[in-house]
Amino acid sequence: MRRFLIVGHRASTSPGFPLADLAGGAGRMDLLLTAANAALLVAHDLRRDAEADLLLLGPPDPPRAVRLEGARLQSLGPDIRGNAGLIRKALEHSSRVERETSPGVFSSRRGFHELLGGIPEPVVHLREDGKDIREVELPRDVTFVLSDSVDLTGEEEAVVAKRRVAICSVSPRSLHASDAIAIVHNELDRRHRA
Amino acid sequence: MRRFLIVGHRASTSPGFPLADLAGGAGRMDLLLTAANAALLVAHDLRRDAEADLLLLGPPDPPRAVRLEGARLQSLGPDIRGNAGLIRKALEHSSRVERETSPGVFSSRRGFHELLGGIPEPVVHLREDGKDIREVELPRDVTFVLSDSVDLTGEEEAVVAKRRVAICSVSPRSLHASDAIAIVHNELDRRHRA
Numbered sequence: 001m002r003r004f005l006i007v008g009h010r011a012s013t014s015p016g017f018p019l020a021d022l023a024g025g026a027g028r029m030d031l032l033l034t035a036a037n038a039a040l041l042v043a044h045d046l047r048r049d050a051e052a053d054l055l056l057l058g059p060p061d062p063p064r065a066v067r068l069e070g071a072r073l074q075s076l077g078p079d080i081r082g083n084a085g086l087i088r089k090a091l092e093h094s095s096r097v098e099r100e101t102s103p104g105v106f107s108s109r110r111g112f113h114e115l116l117g118g119i120p121e122p123v124v125h126l127r128e129d130g131k132d133i134r135e136v137e138l139p140r141d142v143t144f145v146l147s148d149s150v151d152l153t154g155e156e157e158a159v160v161a162k163r164r165v166a167i168c169s170v171s172p173r174s175l176h177a178s179d180a181i182a183i184v185h186n187e188l189d190r191r192h193r194a
Numbered sequence: 195m196r197r198f199l200i201v202g203h204r205a206s207t208s209p210g211f212p213l214a215d216l217a218g219g220a221g222r223m224d225l226l227l228t229a230a231n232a233a234l235l236v237a238h239d240l241r242r243d244a245e246a247d248l249l250l251l252g253p254p255d256p257p258r259a260v261r262l263e264g265a266r267l268q269s270l271g272p273d274i275r276g277n278a279g280l281i282r283k284a285l286e287h288s289s290r291v292e293r294e295t296s297p298g299v300f301s302s303r304r305g306f307h308e309l310l311g312g313i314p315e316p317v318v319h320l321r322e323d324g325k326d327i328r329e330v331e332l333p334r335d336v337t338f339v340l341s342d343s344v345d346l347t348g349e350e351e352a353v354v355a356k357r358r359v360a361i362c363s364v365s366p367r368s369l370h371a372s373d374a375i376a377i378v379h380n381e382l383d384r385r386h387r388a
Binding site: 020022023024028030031034037038041042043044045077078079080081082149170171172173174175176178179182183185186189190193 | 214216217218222224225228231232235236237238239271272273274275276343364365366367368369370372373376377379380383384387
């Protein structure tokens with residue numbers, strides 16, 4: 001399993017967030033959804049062995065975790081506006097106990113520490129000052145942690161520092177999360193050809 | 195200059211295409227706009243040395259070419275819905291003579307043959323059966339040709355066959371255009387560090 005945990009610092013936690021203003025009113029939900037697509041989609045298909053864990057930390061009711069499981073998803077598509085509907089539905093469920101709110105979409109009230117604590121694989125922190133990913137040995141089962149358009153807070157850094165086995169960088173440039181994920185997949189697709 | 199020419203076989207050529215249905219009613223305009231973002235954006239900035247040439251071939255008034263020049267763009271952002279407004283405005287201009295319809299956005303009535311003919315750099319065709327891009331020497335100034343969710347037609351293949359210097363592949367998997375572009379940029383960013 002390749003898992004991508006993306007921290008959305010401003011992402012709305014209201015099930016009524018505006019579909020027509022994903023970048024603004026929904027707190028850069030567009031960025032999270034584009035990253036989820038990079039994590040889960042190939043042309044005309046889903047990556048069945050991938051998962052995107054979205055951590056939503058914006059108002060009004062944080063923290064919320066929405067997990068998208070490639071193996072079970074049915075209605076995730078390239079159109080992020082359509083996918084936003086899956087997130088809205090997930091946010092209607094506000095319990096700490098995780099529930100599958102649509103096929104392959106799992107929702108719970110969990111923060112970064114708890115979400116990361118429940119992940120079995122080795123955790124790799126993607127950060128610009130990390131070691132070049134092309135030079136790092138990576139297992140088939142691995143979780144990558146990324147931030148949205150702002151860096152992790154000091155507290156979040158401390159949480160991931162306790163779990164990570166490596167800090168990796170994918171590029172000499174500072175990239176959007178979706179582009180970084182595409183590059184990570186490419187590196188692993190090349191190493192683990194079917 | 196790194197240029198990406200993306201052929202949108204079904205992309206709407208109406209200046210009134212629906213902003214709320216970019217994937218459906220606008221003919222996979224979402225795919226073209228996501229690809230343009232991968233071509234032109236890094237975190238918090240534009241790639242000033244990049245260009246995205248979108249070829250729109252859907253109804254009602256094809257062919258139309260919209261060029262997005264990184265060096266001059268002012269209002270391209272991560273939110274594709276906002277960027278769709280730039281395309282709509284560009285489509286209001288239907289002359290064969292190219293005009294700058296917004297800063298950095300150039301519109302004209304041109305087809306694949308004509309658009310490709312006006313490009314000075316060597317042309318690389320991105321296709322799944324091409325040679326691995328990591329093994330191909332590439333100049334700093336280069337144009338990559340990609341198709342949207344459907345393959346190039348036989349006629350389009352013939353047009354690009356006359357111009358291309360190489361056929362390259364980026365992945366063992368079949369990818370969305372935006373992910374392929376992110377991987378190409380990464381390869382070149384690594385080779386041509388500032």
